[in-house]
Amino acid sequence: MARQTGILYFTISLILVTVALFFGFECRLTLVTHLPYGYFIPIACGLLFLFNMGCLLRTAWSDPGIIPRSTPEEAAYLERCLQDQQARDENTREYRPPPRTLDITINGTPMKLKYCFTCKIFRPPRASHCSMCDNCVENFDHHCPWVGNCVGRRNYRYFFLFVTSLTLLCLFIFSFSVTHIILLSGLQGGFLEALKISPGRYPFMLICFFSIWSVIG
Incomplete structure (x- = not known):
């Protein structure tokens, strides 16, 4: 994980509380007892929840594609090359930093590699240095505070599965919460009476609605 975990634990708590409220109110009151094959609803929700949490933790606990920093020998070699270059330059007496780019050719295609002054390496294409993790990450996408880690080459698939499964989980809970209100309104003879019986739906319905x-997006 990154040194700064962001709000990962808040993300986990938000998902846990939302699913727990859904099981405690919606499934217990009407969905399982009044719908045909209603017992499949908590089973499907539980499986989707476990898959979602697995993808979240795998994203947070995976190496996103950190590129190793240069060894002391490599850094010393680069320093000697720079000093030799500086000695040959008669027009300046100031220290010159390493060149910021390096032109190379990969499979006949010219590429321009950028130099990282922190890691002391030339980064490969699509790599970038994350200021939060203080590492160069291959195929860097972004640093996600919700999972407390960078999203890069080695954990991008798990991040995409996490976002996809979270979307399905929010849609699942919100849809059956609306179904629960309709069923309870018919049983209690009114919408307001149904809301009085099951007040626990208010917070997680709002969470799901805005999270969707x-x-x-």
């Missing part, structure tokens, strides 16, 4: 749009 942010996660899909």
